[in-house]
Amino acid sequence: MSASGRVVVALDVGGTGMKCALVRPDGVVVHTERHPTDAARGPAAVVDTILDVAEGLAATARADGHTPVAIGIAVPGVVDEARGVAVWSANVGFRDVPLRDLAVARLGLPTALGHDVRVGGLAEARLGAGRGADHVLFVAIGTGIAAAHVVDGVAGVGAHGAAGEIGHIMVRPDGPRCGCGRPGCLEAVASAAAIGRRYAELADHGRAGAASSTPAAEQTSGAAVTAAVVAERAAAGEPLAARVWQEAVDALADGLATGQALFDVSTIVLGGGLAQAGDGLLGPLRTALHERMTFHREPRLVAAALGDEAGCLGAALLALDAAGVRDTDAARVPDHQEER
Numbered sequence: 001m002s003a004s005g006r007v008v009v010a011l012d013v014g015g016t017g018m019k020c021a022l023v024r025p026d027g028v029v030v031h032t033e034r035h036p037t038d039a040a041r042g043p044a045a046v047v048d049t050i051l052d053v054a055e056g057l058a059a060t061a062r063a064d065g066h067t068p069v070a071i072g073i074a075v076p077g078v079v080d081e082a083r084g085v086a087v088w089s090a091n092v093g094f095r096d097v098p099l100r101d102l103a104v105a106r107l108g109l110p111t112a113l114g115h116d117v118r119v120g121g122l123a124e125a126r127l128g129a130g131r132g133a134d135h136v137l138f139v140a141i142g143t144g145i146a147a148a149h150v151v152d153g154v155a156g157v158g159a160h161g162a163a164g165e166i167g168h169i170m171v172r173p174d175g176p177r178c179g180c181g182r183p184g185c186l187e188a189v190a191s192a193a194a195i196g197r198r199y200a201e202l203a204d205h206g207r208a209g210a211a212s213s214t215p216a217a218e219q220t221s222g223a224a225v226t227a228a229v230v231a232e233r234a235a236a237g238e239p240l241a242a243r244v245w246q247e248a249v250d251a252l253a254d255g256l257a258t259g260q261a262l263f264d265v266s267t268i269v270l271g272g273g274l275a276q277a278g279d280g281l282l283g284p285l286r287t288a289l290h291e292r293m294t295f296h297r298e299p300r301l302v303a304a305a306l307g308d309e310a311g312c313l314g315a316a317l318l319a320l321d322a323a324g325v326r327d328t329d330a331a332r333v334p335d336h337q338e339e340r
C-alpha cells in the first residue's frame with residue numbers, strides 16, 4: 001500500500017447510523033468507522049456530528065500516512081446535489097442544510113453531497129453487480145422503494161433533486177394508501193413494510209372468520225411478521241405467505257416494467273433488505289418481468305453485490321469525482337451474484 005497515497009473521506013448518513021470510510025482512488029477501503037446518528041437530537045446536532053466525524057476521519061488518514069483529498073457525504077431525503085444542500089429529510093430532520101459549504105468551511109477540502117439511494121446505485125453500477133453495464137437501474141427495496149438510473153457511471157439527479165421515486169409509481173389504483181397520500185403506489189404494495197402489513201392483515205382476517213377459514217389461515221399468526229419471514233414461509237409452501245409474496249412480486253414486476261419502458265437499461269440491480277431474499281425474490285420476479293415484456297428488451301435482473309457498504313462507497317465515488325480522480329474503472333471486483 002502506498003503510504004502517501006490519496007484517499008477520500010466518505011460518510012453515508014442514515015436515520016440511525018453513519019457508515020464512514022477512507023477510500024483509495026482505486027476503490028479499496030483502507031479504514032471504516034460507524035457512528036450513531038441520534039437524529040432525535042435535531043438537525044443542528046446531527047450536522048455537528050457529521051462535521052466532527054469527517055474531521056476525525058481526515059485526521060486518521062493523515063496519521064496513517066494518507067492524504068485526504070476530498071469528502072463525499074450521502075444523506076437521505078431530497079438532495080440538491082448541484083448546490084450541495086440537504087433540502088429535506090424525514091429521517092434526519094434536514095431542512096435546507098448547506099452541508100457541502102459547511103464541510104468545505106470546516107475541512108477545507110472539495111466536498112460532494114449526494115442522495116443515499118443514488119450513490120448506492122452509483123456504487124453498484126461502477127463497482128458492484130452492475131459493473132460493466134453502461135445503463136443500470138438500481139432499485140432499493142426496504143421500508144420504502146427508491147431507484148437510481150445510472151448512465152455511464154453517473155446517476156441522474158433530476159431538475160429538483162428528486163429523480164428515481166419509482167416507489168410512487170401507481171401500480172394498484174384500488175390498492176392501499178401510500179405514505180405520500182395517493183392510493184396504490186408501488187411502495188404501498190411491495191415494500192418490505194407493506195408485505196409485512198398485508199400478511200398480518202390477511203392472517204388476522206383469516207382468524208376473525210375462523211368458522212369459514214381454511215386450515216392454513218387458522219394456523220397463521222400475522223402479528224408483527226417481517227417481509228423476510230413472509231419470504232421464508234412462502235418458500236416453505238405456506239399458502240397465505242405464498243399469496244402475499246406473489247402479490248408483491250407482481251406489483252414489483254409492474255413497477256420494473258414501467259422503469260424499463262422509461263429507461264431501457266441493460267441491467268436492473270435489486271438492493272435493500274428485500275433483495276436479501278435472493279432467488280426467492282429474483283426467480284419469480286424474473287418470470288413476472290419476462291411476462292410483461294412486449295417489444296421492450298428484457299433487462300438482466302441481479303441482486304446487489306455491495307450490501308450496506310454501497311452508500312458509503314458511492315459517497316467515496318462522488319468525492320473522487322469532485323476531486324477529479326476516477327481510477328475506479330480498474331478497481332476491485334466484488335463477488336458477483338449468480339447471473340441469469
Ligand SMILES: [Zn+2]
Nearest residue numbers: 168178180185
Ligand atoms: Zn406514494
